[in-house]
Amino acid sequence: MLLARHLRLLVGRPALRSxxxxxxxxxxxxxxxxxxKLADIGEGITECEVIKWSVKPQGSIQAxxxxxxxxxxxxxxxxxxxFDGIVKELLVQEGEVAKVGEGLCLxxxxxxxxxxxxxxxxxxxxxxxxxxxxxxxVGVRRQHPLDPNYTPDAASTxxxxxxxxxxxxxxxxxxxxxxxxxxxxxxKGGRIEKKDVEAYLARGTVGGEARVEDGKDVVVELxxxxxxxxxxxxxxxxIPHFGYSTxxxxxxxxxxxxxLNTHIPPHLxxxxxxxxxxxxxxxxxxxxxxxxxxxxxxxYTRLTYLPILLKTLSKAMHQxxxxxxxxxxxxxxxxxxxQSKAKPTLTIRPHADISIALSTPTGLYTxxxxxxxxxxxxxxxxxxxxLAHLGRQIPCALTPNEMPKRGGTLTVSNIGxxxxxxxxxxxxxxxxxxxxxxxxxxxWVWDVDSGDGKGQRRLKVGVSWSADHRVVEGAELAAFVExxxxxxxxxxxxxxxxx
Amino acid sequence: xxxxxxxxxxxxxxxxxxTPSTHTISPNHSIYxxxxxxxxxxxxxxxxxxxxxxxxxxxxxxxxxxxxxxxGRNQNPWKEINFLALRRAGNPFIRRRSGGGTVYHDLGNTxxxxxxxxxxxxxxxxxxxxxxxxxxxxxxxxxxxxxxxCIGKDKMSTIFLPLMAxxxxxxxxxxxxVNNRAYHHGTMLISTRLDALGDLLRSNKESMITKGVxxxxxPVCNLQQFSPTISHEAFSDAVVRxxxxxxxxxxxxxxxxxxxxxxxxxxxxxxxxxxPSWDWAYGQTPEFTYGIKKSFGWGDMxxxxxxxxxxxxxxxxxxxxxGSSSVDREILELSKALEGKRYGFVDNAAIDxxxxxxxxxxxxxxxxxxxxx
Numbered sequence: 001m002l003l004a005r006h007l008r009l010l011v012g013r014p015a016l017r018s019x020x021x022x023x024x025x026x027x028x029x030x031x032x033x034x035x036x037k038l039a040d041i042g043e044g045i046t047e048c049e050v051i052k053w054s055v056k057p058q059g060s061i062q063a064x065x066x067x068x069x070x071x072x073x074x075x076x077x078x079x080x081x082x083f084d085g086i087v088k089e090l091l092v093q094e095g096e097v098a099k100v101g102e103g104l105c106l107x108x109x110x111x112x113x114x115x116x117x118x119x120x121x122x123x124x125x126x127x128x129x130x131x132x133x134x135x136x137x138v139g140v141r142r143q144h145p146l147d148p149n150y151t152p153d154a155a156s157t158x159x160x161x162x163x164x165x166x167x168x169x170x171x172x173x174x175x176x177x178x179x180x181x182x183x184x185x186x187x188k189g190g191r192i193e194k195k196d197v198e199a200y201l202a203r204g205t206v207g208g209e210a211r212v213e214d215g216k217d218v219v220v221e222l223x224x225x226x227x228x229x230x231x232x233x234x235x236x237x238x239i240p241h242f243g244y245s246t247x248x249x250x251x252x253x254x255x256x257x258x259x260l261n262t263h264i265p266p267h268l269x270x271x272x273x274x275x276x277x278x279x280x281x282x283x284x285x286x287x288x289x290x291x292x293x294x295x296x297x298x299x300y301t302r303l304t305y306l307p308i309l310l311k312t313l314s315k316a317m318h319q320x321x322x323x324x325x326x327x328x329x330x331x332x333x334x335x336x337x338x339q340s341k342a343k344p345t346l347t348i349r350p351h352a353d354i355s356i357a358l359s360t361p362t363g364l365y366t367x368x369x370x371x372x373x374x375x376x377x378x379x380x381x382x383x384x385x386x387l388a389h390l391g392r393q394i395p396c397a398l399t400p401n402e403m404p405k406r407g408g409t410l411t412v413s414n415i416g417x418x419x420x421x422x423x424x425x426x427x428x429x430x431x432x433x434x435x436x437x438x439x440x441x442x443x444w445v446w447d448v449d450s451g452d453g454k455g456q457r458r459l460k461v462g463v464s465w466s467a468d469h470r471v472v473e474g475a476e477l478a479a480f481v482e483x484x485x486x487x488x489x490x491x492x493x494x495x496x497x498x499x
Numbered sequence: 500x501x502x503x504x505x506x507x508x509x510x511x512x513x514x515x516x517x518t519p520s521t522h523t524i525s526p527n528h529s530i531y532x533x534x535x536x537x538x539x540x541x542x543x544x545x546x547x548x549x550x551x552x553x554x555x556x557x558x559x560x561x562x563x564x565x566x567x568x569x570x571g572r573n574q575n576p577w578k579e580i581n582f583l584a585l586r587r588a589g590n591p592f593i594r595r596r597s598g599g600g601t602v603y604h605d606l607g608n609t610x611x612x613x614x615x616x617x618x619x620x621x622x623x624x625x626x627x628x629x630x631x632x633x634x635x636x637x638x639x640x641x642x643x644x645x646x647x648x649c650i651g652k653d654k655m656s657t658i659f660l661p662l663m664a665x666x667x668x669x670x671x672x673x674x675x676x677v678n679n680r681a682y683h684h685g686t687m688l689i690s691t692r693l694d695a696l697g698d699l700l701r702s703n704k705e706s707m708i709t710k711g712v713x714x715x716x717x718p719v720c721n722l723q724q725f726s727p728t729i730s731h732e733a734f735s736d737a738v739v740r741x742x743x744x745x746x747x748x749x750x751x752x753x754x755x756x757x758x759x760x761x762x763x764x765x766x767x768x769x770x771x772x773x774x775p776s777w778d779w780a781y782g783q784t785p786e787f788t789y790g791i792k793k794s795f796g797w798g799d800m801x802x803x804x805x806x807x808x809x810x811x812x813x814x815x816x817x818x819x820x821x822g823s824s825s826v827d828r829e830i831l832e833l834s835k836a837l838e839g840k841r842y843g844f845v846d847n848a849a850i851d852x853x854x855x856x857x858x859x860x861x862x863x864x865x866x867x868x869x870x871x872x
Contacts, residue, residue, distance in 0.1 A: 049710075
């Protein structure tokens with residue numbers, strides 16, 4: 001898989017839109033009630049029973065004070081408060097089960113936490129600060145490990161051993177002060193207070209120390225998803241990769257898109273874009289079949305190239321059983337799986353399952369689109385939008401439903417959405433199928449070979465394949481790609497074949 | 500054969516560290532071997548290390564306990580333990596701080612505890628360390644999906660135990676996770692009295708319905724059944740070695756004793772006092788109901804006791820007897836008297852003397868025995 005931080009699933013015209021979450025602007029003297037959600041504790045735990053609350057409603061609590069204890073199968077987990085504030089309401093009682101991502105309790109927090117978030121909204125220019133905005137989607141608190149908005153990668157400067165409330169951390173970051181230098185502070189339990197930071201600053205200019213990061217090495221731990229990527233990539237070293245790249249001509253597909261856009265089925269359109277009904281009612285005699293409208297995150301108004309590329313890929317996969325196959329996993333998941341003596345086999349599926357590389361604020365995932373050959377291009381576009389929406393949630397809302405153990409037989413990585421890349425060398429991981437393709441960014445070029453030798457302006461996109469050479473031959477991959485090209489460059493075939 | 504050795508001796512080519520007992524013990528070592536067999540000390544020591552050791556350093560603790568039953572943080576002792584058998588054996592039971600199910604400890608069982616930073620904690624990886632240690636002793640064990648270590652799928656085991664249908668477990672695990680640290684601790688059955696284990700953990704209360712975590716009962720066996728030379732020392736050594744290899748540690752193990760150096764620490768003293776207290780041992784029990792029936796000469800009586808945090812919330816009687824109003828009145832008084840009392844700790848003096856006589860005397864005797872079993 002390619003390293004890609006930001007959530008991008010739209011191919012074609014990926015204007016770098018900033019995903020900027022702003023909070024309700026806070027007035028200077030108001031208190032805000034924050035919902036503290038049960039964060040992803042790791043270990044694949046999806047729900048826990050609340051055993052004991054250490055606080056009662058209307059009790060005050062400080063950041064890092066014990067909040068509650070939860071239990072999941074064999075693990076007992078202690079959760080501390082991420083905020084200073086007053087506990088307003090316990091949303092899950094002792095003995096009840098809370099799901100990851102559900103609210104545990106409501107805490108009323110001090111005004112300056114909310115104020116800081118409003119400041120951040122105006123201070124940072126949108127475009128290049130996109131990275132920053134993902135680090136603190138709601139307000140600017142961070143560092144509490146079980147804070148639902150916590151991203152371990154973001155905690156690079158302030159070491160987790162330093163105790164400080166979120167507002168102090170924000171202040172120190174604004175001032176460019178490394179909290180590690182100030183520990184221990186003058187507050188409770190060695191906590192660093194705002195006055196410690198101010199005192200340091202007053203000394204700092206005299207001492208001539210650099211204000212901004214002072215160039216020391218910092219050691220950062222890998223978060224769970226990134227470490228998962230590490231482990232998967234180490235396993236991928238077992239796979240002998242070979243690459244193959246070419247460009248596909250998207251001009252014909254591009255020409256189709258406006259027409260396809262005007263005919264997006266109503267149940268996939270957002271309510272605001274619903275077309276006016278026909279003047280004569282088709283359902284007068286008998287109700288015409290109307291599919292259920294999909295939830296709003298899955299609605300869209302424009303098609304992109306990706307669903308069309310996926311559909312044509314599934315057509316090619318239909319003709320090529322090799323690319324609908326996966327290596328049969330060995331039965332025992334024991335330590336020495338590499339020593340299993342039986343000859344490897346390939347399991348061929350009747351339908352095309354394609355995994356999509358999804359880069360989200362919480363990390364890199366590969367959800368799978370099942371049975372792509374059975375879905376229409378419109379339906380695929382809706383599914384992609386839905387996956388993107390789930391991936392964007394923090395904690396990640398992708399479930400084993402979207403990421404089944406059995407994965408797809410091919411993986412698609414739409415790297416062109418991130419930058420103007422043309423070609424890449426994607427990496428296959430075990431469980432990712434027999435091949436992976438990275439799709440670059442489409443661009444208009446002058447093609448001297450087309451237009452009867454006079455040359456023509458054509459829309460081309462680079463596609464780079466990596467395949468598992470234990471099961472796929474180079475010539476097979478090349479021929480398969482040509483089969484795919486024959487669909488992409490003549491999409492009208494889909495009409496005759498009955499999409 | 501183990502003889503008591505001063506900790507500064509060299510043992511099997513390994514040097515150990517220890518401090519003179521006048522200095523307080525430090526939480527900064529990487530590997531600890533506890534020579535104490537006091538379960539209250541060992542569990543508290545483990546908790547102290549968990550809260551006070553450097554958050555980024557992996558840590559290993561190995562210990563053994565005198566015979567006792569250890570239940571999980573959120574379990575119901577009455578459901579898990581056969582108290583009649585426990586009292587007969589004269590062993591205590593202790594509620595530990597991590598989750599999971601009930602286990603039996605004795606000197607033939609070695610406990611290991613691996614502490615890691617929360618973000619790099621992985622159940623499977625820590626289970627692998629112990630598995631590697633067991634395998635290095637020549638035993639063909641493997642890990643199941645719940646990360647328990649078991650033996651028993653290949654031919655070798657069927658020779659020893661031809662009646663084995665499936666996996667036998669040699670180890671059980673539990674976990675605890677806090678802000679920035681997590682641990683995996685577990686048991687390893689080396690030469691445990693399996694008959695005692697069976698007796699004490701045999702549940703005799705099917706009609707007790709409890710919230711909280713239920714134990715998953717599994718067939719167990721000892722490592723010594725597969726390799727008679729295995730001992731606590733050999734296993735400890737193997738785990739220490741596997742741990743050192745996994746985390747690239749070349750520190751020697753540190754010997755911990757239950758001495759001044761440890762008990763002078765307030766956290767440890769207070770923890771050791773908290774574990775046997777009623778509030779912790781019984782007062783942490785989640786809600787449960789217990790429904791029992793008995794046939795008396797005058798009719799059948801059914802009782803349903805509801806309890807939470809070890810206190811009786813309500814006790815409702817019903818019977819199909821010939822309707823003597825005095826019985827009805829007495830059971831009404833009995834149920835009122837029981838409300839608010841500690842389940843299993845109600846003595847005769849707490850119940851109105853009148854209720855202990857007459858027909859009620861039978862009923863109360865029966866209830867009392869049921870609560871204490």
